[in-house]
Amino acid sequence: MKMKAVNTPVRKKDAMALVTGKPVYTDDIAPKDCLVLKILRSPHAHALVKEVKKDAALKVPGVEYVFTHEDVPGTRFTIAGQTFPELSPYDRLILDQRVRFVGDAVAIVAGKDEASVNKAMKLIKVTYEVLEPVLDFTRSKDNRVIIHPESDWSIPVGLEPDKDRNVVCHGIEERGNAEEELAKCSYVVDETYHTKANQQAMMETFRAYTHIDVNGRLNVVSSTQVPFHVRKTLATALEIPKSQIRIVKPRIGGGFGAKQTVVCEMYPAFVSWKTKRPAKIVYTREESQIAASPRHEMQVRVRAGADENGKIQAMIVETLSNAGAYGEHTPTTIGLTGAKTLPLYTSNAKAYKFEFEGVYTNTQAAGAYRGYGATQGTFAVESAVSQLAEKMNIDPIRFREMNMVREGDIMHAYHGETANACALDRCLERAKQMIGWDSKYPCRDMGNGKVRSVGVAMTMQGSSIQQVDVASVSIKTGDDGFYNMQIGATDMGTGCDTILAQMAADCLHTEVDNIVVSGVDTDVSPYDSGSYASSTTYLTGQATIKTCETLKKKIIEAGAQMIGCSSEDAEFNGREVFVPGTDQKVSLKDVANAAMCGSVHTLEACEKSTSPVSPPPFMAATVEIEIDKETGHIELIDYCAAVDCGTVINTNLARVQAEGGIAQGIGMALYEDVVHSKAGKCYTDSFLQYKIPSRLDTGKIRVEFESSYEPTGPFGAKSIGEVVINTPSPAIAHAVYNGTGLRFRELPITGEKIVMGLKELEKDTGK
Amino acid sequence: MKISLWINDKLIEDDIPADTILLEFLREKGCYSVKRGCETSNCGLCTVLMEGKPILSCSTLALRAEGKHITTMEGLQEEAKEFGEFLADQGGEQCGFCSPGFIMNVIAMTRELEDPTEQEIKEYLAGNLCRCTGYQSQLRAIRNYLEMKKGAK
Ligand code: FES
Numbered sequence: 001m002k003m004k005a006v007n008t009p010v011r012k013k014d015a016m017a018l019v020t021g022k023p024v025y026t027d028d029i030a031p032k033d034c035l036v037l038k039i040l041r042s043p044h045a046h047a048l049v050k051e052v053k054k055d056a057a058l059k060v061p062g063v064e065y066v067f068t069h070e071d072v073p074g075t076r077f078t079i080a081g082q083t084f085p086e087l088s089p090y091d092r093l094i095l096d097q098r099v100r101f102v103g104d105a106v107a108i109v110a111g112k113d114e115a116s117v118n119k120a121m122k123l124i125k126v127t128y129e130v131l132e133p134v135l136d137f138t139r140s141k142d143n144r145v146i147i148h149p150e151s152d153w154s155i156p157v158g159l160e161p162d163k164d165r166n167v168v169c170h171g172i173e174e175r176g177n178a179e180e181e182l183a184k185c186s187y188v189v190d191e192t193y194h195t196k197a198n199q200q201a202m203m204e205t206f207r208a209y210t211h212i213d214v215n216g217r218l219n220v221v222s223s224t225q226v227p228f229h230v231r232k233t234l235a236t237a238l239e240i241p242k243s244q245i246r247i248v249k250p251r252i253g254g255g256f257g258a259k260q261t262v263v264c265e266m267y268p269a270f271v272s273w274k275t276k277r278p279a280k281i282v283y284t285r286e287e288s289q290i291a292a293s294p295r296h297e298m299q300v301r302v303r304a305g306a307d308e309n310g311k312i313q314a315m316i317v318e319t320l321s322n323a324g325a326y327g328e329h330t331p332t333t334i335g336l337t338g339a340k341t342l343p344l345y346t347s348n349a350k351a352y353k354f355e356f357e358g359v360y361t362n363t364q365a366a367g368a369y370r371g372y373g374a375t376q377g378t379f380a381v382e383s384a385v386s387q388l389a390e391k392m393n394i395d396p397i398r399f400r401e402m403n404m405v406r407e408g409d410i411m412h413a414y415h416g417e418t419a420n421a422c423a424l425d426r427c428l429e430r431a432k433q434m435i436g437w438d439s440k441y442p443c444r445d446m447g448n449g450k451v452r453s454v455g456v457a458m459t460m461q462g463s464s465i466q467q468v469d470v471a472s473v474s475i476k477t478g479d480d481g482f483y484n485m486q487i488g489a490t491d492m493g494t495g496c497d498t499i500l501a502q503m504a505a506d507c508l509h510t511e512v513d514n515i516v517v518s519g520v521d522t523d524v525s526p527y528d529s530g531s532y533a534s535s536t537t538y539l540t541g542q543a544t545i546k547t548c549e550t551l552k553k554k555i556i557e558a559g560a561q562m563i564g565c566s567s568e569d570a571e572f573n574g575r576e577v578f579v580p581g582t583d584q585k586v587s588l589k590d591v592a593n594a595a596m597c598g599s600v601h602t603l604e605a606c607e608k609s610t611s612p613v614s615p616p617p618f619m620a621a622t623v624e625i626e627i628d629k630e631t632g633h634i635e636l637i638d639y640c641a642a643v644d645c646g647t648v649i650n651t652n653l654a655r656v657q658a659e660g661g662i663a664q665g666i667g668m669a670l671y672e673d674v675v676h677s678k679a680g681k682c683y684t685d686s687f688l689q690y691k692i693p694s695r696l697d698t699g700k701i702r703v704e705f706e707s708s709y710e711p712t713g714p715f716g717a718k719s720i721g722e723v724v725i726n727t728p729s730p731a732i733a734h735a736v737y738n739g740t741g742l743r744f745r746e747l748p749i750t751g752e753k754i755v756m757g758l759k760e761l762e763k764d765t766g767k
Numbered sequence: 768m769k770i771s772l773w774i775n776d777k778l779i780e781d782d783i784p785a786d787t788i789l790l791e792f793l794r795e796k797g798c799y800s801v802k803r804g805c806e807t808s809n810c811g812l813c814t815v816l817m818e819g820k821p822i823l824s825c826s827t828l829a830l831r832a833e834g835k836h837i838t839t840m841e842g843l844q845e846e847a848k849e850f851g852e853f854l855a856d857q858g859g860e861q862c863g864f865c866s867p868g869f870i871m872n873v874i875a876m877t878r879e880l881e882d883p884t885e886q887e888i889k890e891y892l893a894g895n896l897c898r899c900t901g902y903q904s905q906l907r908a909i910r911n912y913l914e915m916k917k918g919a920k
């Protein structure tokens with residue numbers, strides 16, 4: 001296929017609307033007469049709600065309703081936005097009598113405006129029976145405090161859950177005898193790493209509005225990545241059939257996984273369904289910090305062993321994950337800590353083992369954040385690999401070259417998939433050249449109390465969830481021959497509406513502008529499991545190509561009939577159906593218009609895709625930092641990344657994805673940390689305490705593409721959305737070690753920790 | 768309390784509670800480009816111009832604008848479009864939620880600074896957070912835009 005639109009920097013279709021500030025987001029289009037909702041939240045990490053006195057609140061002018069756990073349906077559900085089979089526990093109610101973290105919902109207050117609702121919130125008197133909380137996730141299993149004692153807790157497909165021991169999931173995967181092989185290794189590292197919860201901190205906080213339509217159905221307009229799963233969750237939570245619910249997604253102000261969870265939609269949905277009045281909720285930044293869906297805090301132990309020749313022969317990863325108060329996404333994220341790390345090094349190893357366990361605690365429930373477990377695992381495994389190289393006195397890049405997965409290798413730890421398209425070797429070489437590794441490794445003393453050092457890391461992710469995710473696309477031909485394209489995947493700013501139109505344009509030999517893409521509306525869009533798991537470009541891209549092929553056939557058939565020839569003899573070039581070598585032809589315009597009148601030709605197609613494999617994108621990165629040994633301050637000098645996402649569909653959007661993901665990873669490495677008090681109160685409840693990188697903090701980020709060609713991918717493409725966030729933590733930690741001799745196994749690596757560490761080091765060496 | 772001010776050169780008179788925040792007031796008046804991203808004056812999404820100078824409308828009382836000229840992106844469509852084309856050509860508006868506040872500040876910067884260095888650009892715009900892009904594409908857009916402006920002179 002000739003690529004005209006694919007692999008070019010086409011502007012996003014909505015770009016000009018966005019840069020001129022048009023009202024396209026949820027709160028811009030919410031009706032003015034919505035009831036405004038606020039959630040009264042628990043001040044205790046673990047308690048039972050004994051009594052809620054609401055009379056005074058209801059007397060505030062403008063306040064109309066206060067709902068508590070006594071008012072809501074009693075069916076438990078999960079807010080994880082995942083398709084079937086569902087692995088997350090049904091452990092939530094819209095409002096529960098038992099509150100399980102500081103910030104858990106106690107009551108919904110609804111009124112005509114924010115001021116009156118805020119006033120009413122202060123007047124509600126709640127009596128709690130305060131219970132002992134479990135805050136430390138390493139002490140949760142078999143704790144005498146049980147976080148989910150309820151008997152109606154259930155899980156559609158469980159991975160060895162044991163809720164009476166606070167265990168959400170557990171599992172082991174092994175190939176060969178890893179312990180035995182590890183014991184035989186000449187060089188072994190055995191280290192434990194600790195990554196913290198991080199907030200996605202998308203600029204548009206969680207929000208949705210709801211109303212009842214002319215047919216009495218519940219309509220939800222929501223800033224979500226997973227419209228079809230919002231529908232599913234609401235149907236379960238409200239105990240109503242899915243046919244009664246419609247979800248519409250407008251433009252979204254960022255998601256990064258946060259909006260793969262149904263964080264806020266159930267509140268206005270419940271209120272609208274109950275009162276038949278429009279309702280809206282807009283989370284404050286504070287709420288988005290304390291009662292949202294952050295990255296899982298994890299403890300990852302890595303044991304890696306190499307033989308005397310520097311070949312890695314055994315690797316063991318053991319992950320403990322902190323689910324927080326509810327289990328959404330816990331059984332699924334955790335698997336990636338092994339599945340997206342072990343395969344980088346174990347294709348030719350003798351054995352590996354992966355063991356995982358997720359546990360409940362009385363902290364904010366974790367969810368999906370870009371990278372989805374792979375990020376945490378990558379920090380641990382890449383750090384351990386660098387340490388193993390050091391132990392063997394081999395350059396860390398050389399050591400990776402000796403051990404990494406290469407094209408054609410079987411990745412046993414990755415569902416046994418073969419690396420059919422893998423340019424990781426080229427990526428690593430490129431990242432090495434970009435930074436000038438050989439002249440900079442390990443560090444240079446700048447002579448002013450500052451030292452410049454370099455670090456390296458590499459990573460992989462997936463492209464959709466193999467044999468699970470589904471994507472569908474439907475395209476119809478309009479009169480005069482333009483196209484309407486409907487996708488169920490959500491564009492969350494990532495530009496998938498444009499990227500998929502680029503693919504369709506090339507398949508139908510037309511211009512991107514001739515393809516109109518509609519945002520998701522569950523009433524009309526074809527089913528899609530959603531924009532997550534790096535699935536959109538790859539899987540929805542596949543569906544796009546299939547749909548275009550079917551549509552082309554139909555256009556050729558209709559055209560051939562008009563010409564009066566057999567459709568086998570006719571071809572389509574985007575403008576006309578013609579018979580090669582003759583002057584017989586009919587224009588697309590005429591074909592399309594003929595279909596509008598006295599015709600049986602349906603010039604539309606809908607095809608679906610699911611993939612037996614999830615081809616991994618790969619990435620290698622090197623970083624140069626400058627450490628001020630006096631203050632511990634780290635300055636990013638240069639971040640060099642080489643990415644293999646297969647064919648790059650939109651060169652601009654892919655680059656910006658990579659730069660943005662790296663910046664988020666830098667935040668995770670250096671300062672982002674969800675911190676709680678001893679009583680479980682979240683301290684990092686605003687951008688004052690929870691710092692995300694500003695443009696002064698990110699330094700120079702350089703991204704280059706080293707493309708492989710993925711045979712199953714659309715135009716050879718793999719994914720890019722998630723892989724880009726994984727390398728900063730291990731690469732920066734490695735650079736810090738190379739500059740200071742301090743090995744950080746806990747994130748974030750703050751200046752304070754560096755100064756303290758250097759003091760310790762001085763003491764130890766008796767300087 | 769009574770208030771009268773100019774929003775995008777249109778005289779607006781109203782009676783509002785004394786504690787009305789300018790951000791909410793502007794949205795109320797249909798200026799939906801003005802966004803809120805935080806409650807702590809950290810994100811810059813709410814940037815508007817008061818008498819031509821950038822301010823954070825989230826931490827300004829509406830009454831402070833009494834008798835003043837407030838400009839939002841609704842009133843600067845031409846300039847927004849002019850720079851916006853450069854941003855779009857870099858894919859530097861990912862979700863776009865930060866774009867209005869950011870662009871308002873870029874416009875203010877180009878009015879205020881003659882030929883700013885990279886460091887000056889970064890410092891001027893440091894208060895405009897963006898979670899999507901990692902800032903590099905925005906910088907490329909600004910550089911190209913300034914080049915174009917220089918060439919046009
Ligand atoms: S809303 Fe964040 S600075 Fe104004």
Ligand code: FES
Nearest residue numbers: 861862865897899
């Ligand atoms: S483009 Fe999304 S926050 Fe800047």
